[in-house]
């Protein structure tokens with residue numbers, strides 16, 4: 001999910017680089033030089049509609065993938081990213097909803113499962129890094145509890161509200177092949193899809 005306000009890209013990126021460690025200070029240092037931003041796939045790439053498979057092993061390779069996803073998310077800039085958006089259909093998401101003036105608060109959620117949703121609703125104009133320039137007002141539960149494995153494979157449970165709850169639901173939707181355009185009427189959804197198909201054709205030189 002993209003960052004809400006326009007153009008904080010460079011500031012946010014620098015913040016991450018100068019603070020050095022989006023993850024765990026002990027582990028981040030060796031990775032820093034090798035951390036990479038990865039291309040984000042966009043509509044109409046069919047992979048975005050695939051249901052992601054569970055992560056079966058939490059090892060150094062997965063840690064590297066999570067680091068690269070965080071780097072990619074901060075550079076976008078975004079507040080959430082699912083692995084499938086960089087072409088890896090596994091149940092892994094990264095999130096950071098800290099405001100610019102706050103220290104980074106990266107979260108890595110492996111095999112996340114929502115265990116409860118609150119009854120209050122929250123409306124948010126959501127964007128998606130895989131559907132550039134499209135923003136859609138979506139009403140979702142304002143509070144939730146999510147269970148997941150952290151990057152060390154340790155089971156965690158997190159109670160989230162506000163923007164964090166919205167972003168977690170948006171990213172878990174990605175793991176199930178669901179996109180923000182699915183909250184539109186069929187007619188409006190088809191218009192967006194057509195636009196991106198046309199863009200893809202132009203991009204491919206057709």
Ligand SMILES: [Zn+2]
Nearest residue numbers: 001128129130
């Ligand atoms: Zn998205």
